[in-house]
Amino acid sequence: MGACRFDTHRGGACAERTADRPRLAAAAPMTWLVDARGGWSRRDLLREARRAASGIDRTTTVLVATTSLHDTIVTTCAALHVGAPVWLVGARRGRLDLVDLMAEAGPGALLVTDGDLGVAGERRLADLVTGRRTPLPRVPAPVTLHTSGTTGRPRAVRRSLPSxxxxxxxxxxxxxxxxxxxxxxxxxxxxxxxxxxxxxxxxxxxxxxxxxxxxxxxxxxxxxxxxxxxxxxxxxxxxxxxxxxxxxxxxxxxxxxxxxxxxxxxxxxxxxxxxxxxxxxxxxxxxxxxxxxxxxxxxxxxxxxxxxxxxxxxxxxxxxxxxxxxxxxxxxxxxxxxxxxxxxxxxxxxxxxxxADELTSTRGELVSYERAEQYLRTRHGVTGVRTTAAGLHITADDTGLTADVLRRAMLRDLGPAYARVELCVTRRP
Incomplete structure (x- = not known):
């Protein structure tokens, strides 16, 4: 596989990915953000945000769940530009969490992600761009950070950026x-x-x-x-x-x-x-x-x-x-x-x-064994789940239900933090 070069905006950095790893040349002085796709100044990002804002209604709650710093900044600035509420919900959340958050956000909520997670209302940043610019809003909207639950039940924390x-x-x-x-x-x-x-x-x-x-x-x-x-x-x-x-x-x-x-x-x-x-x-x-x-x-x-x-x-x-x-x-x-x-x-x-509560946190995100137990009990073929010192012990009557299969399901539905939970599967006699 040959090298694939990523061109950048004018005056930006030049990044390329070889077959084994990314490479990055020195960025120009005006470039503020660089990733594997290219480089952008802060003015470039704000210009993109004004174009993306044309695809957002002021009454729409925008949930941001991208892994890209570029897409996170542009989407957040675009929503704030039109005065729409922004929820930074995190790309490491599971599909079930995102479905619940969309329901909480109400009808018409918009979820911006990297790709297809199978959640209604999900879109990419590129889908919002129409090419026209929008006027400035009269009233700024707050940014809401959603906690992972490491300080108790997951809750919304409102911020103004900057304040x-x-x-x-x-x-x-x-x-x-x-x-x-x-x-x-x-x-x-x-x-x-x-x-x-x-x-x-x-x-x-x-x-x-x-x-x-x-x-x-x-x-x-x-x-x-x-x-x-x-x-x-x-x-x-x-x-x-x-x-x-x-x-x-x-x-x-x-x-x-x-x-x-x-x-x-x-x-x-x-x-x-x-x-x-x-x-x-x-x-x-x-x-x-x-x-x-x-x-x-x-x-x-x-x-x-x-x-x-x-x-x-x-x-x-x-x-x-x-x-x-x-x-x-x-x-x-x-x-x-x-x-x-x-x-x-x-x-x-x-x-x-x-x-103080003896819970486990991975990368700042809560791992609830009680929630993992409840989820696994809903899986077809699982007949029993209990927490042990080594992790979760699962009894199953389905020979195709392995620890890897269950771990992938938890990763998709509960989020990456649950990928580290130790699982032991035994067959019911």
Whole structure:
């Protein structure tokens, strides 16, 4: 198979994919976003958004579930351009979740995806473009992020992009980062809260972005090395399988394991761990100075964040004692607190000791074994399901019902987070 070249917009980057991996030449100074398809300036993206806005009605709720950073930004800007509500629901959600969200959004809702998921109302970004431009709206619409359920039952979190709280959130992180990147690779899904924070921050500061999402670990490492990027942001689960990148590494969402941070540091990277949630936003930041004091810490609170470690009665515990971590951040709003993790606070450094509810999170997304059990019991041929220490044990009377078959079904209907659930299938005598 020969090389296939991707031409770009004027003055953009030039990317090509060989038979084994993508290659990327240096982007022109005006290019802000580069992926395997090409390069775009921020003006290019806004121009595309105005054309795509012609295919969106102001009364339509637009659900964005694409894996492409380009398509996410253009679709979001297009909907905001006409004043239509935007729900960033995430491409890693299963088909059943998307069907439920479309029903919740109401008649006429529009779901923008990468391809055919078999959901009514689903369209691609290209389907929205009619070529004509639309006038500016009178009233801006909010952006709604849908949590994965890691902070309880999945819920909608409303944001305005940009808003004073979001700008302050970006600024509080940037002030604590040891250097400002010249170009940053974003490996996080663009509709996940950490991904939204990454591209929003890059947009506001003008730092060019390389879209590394959807690539395999070898492709990610190769594209990052060849792009000239000197920083990357990802979630710990991605960094675990990535050959050590150099430059600045910003881990977000879940806690970064000390072993992963040590491996990246030994490889020459400057590692920054930003711990946070969709609802609360970034909570703490741990850089080299904080990890030198405690390798397992998630760092010190960011500006405007208050943290208390409390017991079951809500009383603050002694320094270093284990308790429930209660946080209050600007994005939560005055007087609101959030508490999901167990941890310890000593000398201003927070150390997490696991979730208070003992649930499992993968790439910042909740894995509910109860939901997996309920789903598997509906599958034809399954006669019993129970949770064990090793995973889910399934009894079946269908010889064709293997663990791989059930795992693929869970991946399609429940989402990629469930692909890691261990399944053991036995035949009913």
């Amino acid at each position: 004073p709280a979001v700008v302050a959130q970006v600024g509080s992180v940037l002030r604590r980062i040891p250097l400002r990147p010249r170009r940053i690779g974003v490996a996080v899904p663009p509709t996940q809260s950490h991904g939204v924070a990454a591209w929003t921050g890059a947009w506001l500061t003008g730092v060019p972005v390389i879209d590394l999402h959807r690539l395999t670990p070898p492709e990610t490492a190769a594209l990052y090395a060849e792009s000239g990027a000197d920083a990357v942001t990802a979630v710990p689960d991605q960094l675990e399988s990535w050959c050590a990148p150099t430059g600045l590494v910003i881990s977000g969402s879940d806690r970064l394991a000390p072993a992963i941070a040590a491996r990246l540091t030994d490889g020459g990277a400057q590692v920054v761990d930003v711990y946070g949630t969709t609802e609360a936003g970034p909570i703490t930041l741990a850089g080299p100075a904080e990890r030198a004091l405690d390798p397992a810490t998630v760092g010190r609170p960011l500006a405007g964040v208050r943290i208390r470690v409390v017991d079951g009665a809500g009383r603050e515990v002694e320094p270093g004692a284990l308790g429930r971590v209660e946080v209050c951040t600007p994005l939560l709003g005055r007087g609101r607190t959030l508490a999901t993790d167990l941890g310890r606070m000593r000398d201003g450094l927070l150390r997490l000791e696991g979730r």
